[in-house]
Amino acid sequence: MRRGHDGDGMEGGRGGPGRGHGLGGPRGGGRIFSHGGLRFVLLQLISDKPCHGYELIKQIEERLGGSYSPSPGTVYPTLTLLEEMGYLSVDNADIGGRKRYRITDAGQVFLEENRVTADAMLARMQGGVDGAGPRGGRPPQVTRAIENLKLAMRMRLSREALTPEQADAFAAVLDHAAQQLEKI
Structure with missing residues (x-):
């Protein structure tokens, strides 16, 4: 019988945003x-x-x-x-x-x-x-938004390589989001 690494069968989960690990x-x-x-x-x-x-x-x-x-x-x-x-x-x-x-x-x-x-x-x-x-008390809408962002980043990065201009724009979007979150 194959079980999770901690012996109780609780390793991993179903795929999809907000799920998995x-x-x-x-x-x-x-x-x-x-x-x-x-x-x-x-x-x-x-x-x-x-x-x-x-x-x-x-x-x-x-x-x-x-x-x-x-x-x-x-x-x-x-x-x-x-x-x-x-x-x-x-x-x-x-x-x-x-x-x-x-x-x-x-x-x-x-x-x-x-x-x-x-x-x-x-x-x-x-x-x-x-x-x-x-x-840690994270509201479900925040968890959903985080998972959506991670999925969007993975999908975009799995396509063709970013040009230097696209990489700059990609980083700028993330930097802007980080700055906005620090203000909340």
Whole structure:
């Protein structure tokens, strides 16, 4: 089974603006969850309400304000691990053959024995004790604008090489934006 570098299956995310590494990757300023943290989050969410893997992904994304969405390639192996450990059971009776995960008694005991860690992981998803929120309290419209700018720069720089005049203009736009932001 392939998992993320921190052993909890929480490396990377889905592509697209505002997604991808999010808080969990190299550009986001650290991991969302500590080693094994995704396990506790998944167990708690399933303890609250039996869910499909896709529903869990969406719940995590919503709790993080859309700034991060774990990939199916990280969530499903972690769910399989929890099932193999006896902490989850699977109900295949759903239409379409999708697995609905339920916490077992052993999973509930494990979750309660690790309540401090589980609560810490959930608090990080809600912004922690200081209420800073994911991305340090960055408003979603600012995150969107940053991602749009990064995408526009990458798209332009991936085309033909800039002429010296274009490079000067490109740098001038960025310098002007930086100066304007310093005034806010």
